[in-house]
Amino acid sequence: MNEKLVVIGNGMAGIRAVEELLKLAPEKYDITVFGAEPHPNYNRILLSPVLTGEKQFSEIVSNDDAWYVEHGITLHKGKTVTEINRKQRYVKAADGTTAAYDRLLIATGSNPFMLPVPGKDLPGVIGFRDFADIETMLQAAKEYRHAVVIGGGLLGLEAANGLMKQGMKVTVVHLPEVLMERQLDTPAAKMLKKSLEDRGLEFVLQGVTEEIIGKKRVQGVRLKDGRELTADLVVMAVGIRPNIELAKKSGIYCERGIVVNDTMQSYDPSIYAVGECVQHRGQTYGLVAPLFEQAKVCANHLAHFGIARYEGSITSTKLKVTGIDLFSAGNFSGGPDTEEIVLQDAGAGMYKKVVLKDNRIQGAVMYGDTMDGAWYFQLMRDGTDVSGLRDKLLFGQAHLGDAGHGDIKSRVVAMADSTEICGCNGVCKGTIVKTIVDKKLFTLEEVRAHTKASSSCGSCTGLVENLLAATLGGDYSTTPKKKPLCPCTEHTHDEVRLAIRNQSLKTMLSVFKTLEWTTPDGCNKCRPALNFYLLVAWPGEYVDDNQSRFINERVHANIQKDGTYSVIPRIWGGETTPGELRALAEIAEKYEVPTVHITGGQRIDFLGIKKETLPLIWGDLTKAGFVSGHAYGKAMRTVKTCVGKNWCRFGTQDSTTMGIGLEKMTWGTWTPHKFKLAVSGCPRNCAEATIKDFGVVCVDSGYELHVGGNGGVKVRATDFLCAVKTPEEVLEYCAAFLQVYREEAHYLERTAPWVERIGLAYIKKRVVEDAESRKQAAERYRTSQRYSQIDPWAERAKGLDKHEFIPLKLVG
C-alpha cells in the first residue's frame, strides 16, 4: 500500500510541491489536499490583473478539478483543517472530514495583517489576499465611489490601481514617508508617487490610521491628525502574517512562522512546511520565487531522494501595474561599507541605482527603464566582479559593446526591422520579433530554437534578450533561475563538478544515476562536458569516452563543410626549419593536399583531407617528427612567439625559447574551451600576447604575465596578473593558472568570460598571492599532463580506433 501524504493548503506553494513530487515519484503517495477556499488552485499573484479587468479568474486557474482527478489526488475544497493529531497521524477539518497521513505538508500561506483599530470588523473592511477579496472589491466598485487603501507597499498599490481602474476614487494611506519603502529608495519612490498621482491616485503619507468609522458599513477613515477620509471600502494591505495558528495549536515549533530546516522539515520529522507560513534561517518570504524553490526541495525529500537543500533566496520585485516599470533586488539601501552608482533623469522619468560592495552588486533599484534588471540580478546572484564595467554599468548591457555591433547607442527598439541581429545565422530583427509573436515565445532558448539567432557564437545574446523584453513587455520573465548544465538535469555546472569530486563519481553513468539525469544517456551538450569534468577530476583513472566527444576530438582533426578534414601539426613556438618544411611539402604533394594554409597561430594547415587518409598522413607526419597540433579540440592550441632578443634590436628576453618551453609543458592539455598562449619579446607585443588566454610580455627585468584575453567573438584585452623574474616561474604560474581554469571554469567557457565572472582578484589569490596554492595547482597540472601527453596521431597511425576512419562496407 502506498504511503499517505496530506497537504493542508491548496495554494501556490503546496500544489507546486505536489507537482514537483509527481515528477519525481508519481506512484509513491496517496495524496489528499485540503483547501479552505472553494476554488481549485489558482495563481494568486495574478489577482491584481483580475482586479483591473485585464484577466478573467478562469485564466489564472493553474490546476483545474480535472487535474486532481487525473493524478488520483483527493481534493477537499472549502474545508478548513482545524486539528492535527500528531500521535495518531490524522488531520480533521471543521466539517468533521478526517484524513490519515504518513507525511504531512503544511502550506497554509499567510493572512493579511489587520490593523487593530476600532471599526476593523465593519462590513466593507477587507484584506487583499484571495479571490473572495477581489469579488468584494469588484462588487464595491459597482455600488460605491470612495475607497481607501491602507498601506502603500507592493500589494496596496496594486489594489489601489485596480480599484481606480474599476472607477473608484482611491486614497492610499501609508505610514512611512515614502511608498514601497521595503523595495524602493527615496528618489525612486518619489518618482513612483508622481506617476501614480498623474493617473489619479491620492496619497496620504505618514498617515496614521486611528479609527475606521461607520455604523452598518464602513463610512470613512479617521487619521491621527484629525482628518477624515470618506470611504465605502477599506482595503488593509499593511503586511502579511504567516498563517501558523493550526501548527501552533498542534504543538509544532513556531516563531514568526513554522520553523523548518534546509530540507523544509519542521521539528516534527513527519511534518513538512513550505510557503509563506514558513520561517527558514530566520527569514520569512512573501514572494513567489522562493516558494517555488522551497517546493522543489520539499518534493525531493518527500520522494526520499534526499539530496536537495534550500539555502534561502535572494529576491527581486516588479510592480504589476501596467505602464509602470519598476525593479528592485537585494540590499539597495547600502551600508557603511558599500558604494552606490546612481543615474537619475527625472525629466525622462528614469532612475537607476546599483549598490556595490567590493565591486560586487549587492542590490539595485530601477525606475522607468528596467530593461537591465535581469542582468543586474544575474550579476548579483553570480557574485560577478564588476570592477571592469563600473563606468558603463548603469548604461546597461547593450553598452558593453557586443562584438560586431561595437557601439550600439540606440536600443533595439529603435532598430529597423531589416537590421541584422545575428550575424552568424543572418537573422534580422523583424524575423525575430515576428517569430516571438507568432509562436508565442517567452525564453531565449525558444528564440534560439525557432530562429537560430544567438545560437551560434552567442555574441548577440544581449540583443536578442532585449528584443524579447521589448516585444513581450511585462510578460517577459525577468527572474533569472539557476541555469542547469543542460535540459537533462536541474543541476548547474558547479553543482555537477562538486558532486563528481565529493561523491567520487568516476563514470558518466554514475553521474547520471546519482544526480538523477532525466535521460538514459544524456545529450550532446552534457556528455562532452561530463567527459571533460571526469577527466580533470580523475586523471589517469577515468577512461575517456570517445562517443561523448565531438567529431573533431573523436578523430583528432577538424571537420570541414564538405566532410573532409584539416590537419595541423604542431610547430613548437612557431619556429621551424628547412628540413621540417621540406618534409611537410613532400607529404602535401604525396597526398595531393588541395589547400595549404598558414594559420594565425604560426602553423601550417593541410585542408581537404579525406577521413580514410588521416591515419596515413599522420603516419608520415609522425615519421618526420611532428605531433598533433590539437587545432581541433577544446585544448591547448598553440604558443605564438616573436623572434625576441636573439634577432630583434628591441627584444629583451628570448621569447621564442620561452614559448617553446611553454608549449612543451602544455601540449596535450584538455581545457574547458580552446586555450591559446603567446610570448612577446618586448612591450611592442608583436606576438599579440594581450589577446591570449595566457600571454607573456618580456621586459628587461623579466616577464609580465597576462590572462583572460580573447581575439575572437568578443575582443578582450588581458588582465595583468603579475610580473616574474625567471622562465621557471613563468612555467609554474602558467601551470597553476591552467589548472585552476581546468578545475573551476564551466565547460565551453573561455578564460575571458571566466575571469570576468569570478574576478581577477580571485585568480590573483589562487595563483599569485598564495604560493602554496600555486605550487599545488601546478603540481596537479603536471600530474595530469603525465597522462595526456601522448600523441594521438602516432597512436592512430598505428591502428587505434581504426573503425573511425574506414567505412563499414562499400556497395556498388
Added chain:
Amino acid sequence: MSAVKMKTQNDWIEIGTLDDIPRQGARVVKRVDGDIAVFRTLDDTLFALRDRCPHKGGQLSQGIVYGNKVACPLHDWKISLDTGMAVAPDEGCAARFPVRVESGKVFLSLTPDDGCPNS
C-alpha cells in the same frame, strides 16, 4: 515515386556484425547513390539513415548519438533516428533504411522507406 514499391529479397545486404558499430555511435556504408549511416544506440537498437543532414548536407554518421537522436556535426541540427525527421522547430528529414540484426550479423536494405524524398 511509384505508388507501389516492390521490395525484393535482393535489397538486403549483409554489412558486418553488431560489434563493428560502436555503441552510441555509427558507421558508414559507402554507396554510389549516397552513403548510408548505420547507428547503434545505448540499448543496442540499430537505425539506418541517409548520411546527409537535411540542413546543409552534414554527415550524420559523424554526430554525437544520444537517446534516439543524433546531433549533426556541422550546425547541431537534431535528427530523430527512428523517424528520420529533424527535431522541431527545425524541419526536414533524412530517408530511413530498414536494418536488422540476425545472430549478430547486421543486414541493411538498400531501398529507403517511404515518406522522405531525401534518399
